[in-house]
Amino acid sequence: MADSSFPGWHGTTIVAVRKGSQTVIAGDGQVSLGQTVIKGSARKVRRLSPGGHDVLVGFAGSTADAFTLLERLETKLEATPGQLQRAAVDLAKDWRTDKYLQKLEAMLLVSNGPELYVITGAGDVLEPEHDVAAIGSGGMYALAAARGLMESDLPPEEVARKAMAIAADICVYTNGNLTVESISVD
Template sequence: MNTAEKWHGTTIVLLRKGGETIVAGDGQVSLGNTVLKSKAKKVRKIDSRGVIAGFAGSTADALTLFERLEAKLEKHAGNLQRAAVELAKDWRSDKFLRRLEALMAVADKNHSFIISGTGDVLEPEDGIIGIGSGGNYALAAAKVLIETDMKAEEIARKALKVASDICVFTNNNVTMEKI
């Protein structure tokens, strides 16, 4: 692989409306300017804890972090806020984990967070998160659409459609989970 080529892709949007929490992601995985996969699943659900998560970045790294999040949720009896903080602390300080390149958007019925490898655990004021290469486009669209009569699922789909129309590393193959 040419060292100038980088893995690109992923747009994740997370939002809350009408008692529903939605995490949706596109399906494109790119290496440089080549699409390698169009139907990747970048959104996961932890049914036993009522948590949904979307990840941007290296797939293997993101899956490792998802497994770690699941373990933290088990350890802290499903307390997402505590699990997110503990995961971020481990991610920042552990020699193995700190090399992982990913970003996570996670939510339960009460909280939404962005978790990063720099130790950040951020809760948006408006309950809307956009991460990944097209994250800012999806975030902007969701912020406008949240004020309409559209349902949460429709907003998430439309926000990803907007991102896919603008960002070359985002497609319109949507995977969605809701709680």
């Protein structure tokens, strides 16, 4: 049982936008403990390149838990090069059934360009509609903003940046210090 007197970690907004031949994942840098900002420049978006196949990953939740999941995902990607969906499903299955992994508190947004998935500890591998996905404390604000901006002529990186700026204006656990990674579909 969690100690209710401990304030708990909050933070992170990650948004992914797929538009045209480009996919962008952007994440803020804020990590908060209760009402205190502990760090404003955390890097929550990464590029993995197992077997020469680039995959973008954004994570929300406990950092140690997310890093554990990133390592597991990278192992799955090395075992199934170029097969993001299979690696994501294998990770979600392990996450749901392994007694150690079940305790991990994080979510992942992953993309290899043409594919985009949200992976959760409940065993979900979700492919979002409308080519936009978001996770984290400000995720729903970023999602709504990005969906509204998708009909504009803005390139995907600008959609992601503007969506994150809107989320940062609304969510106290989100800041404007962004890490942005992009990947193009050939």
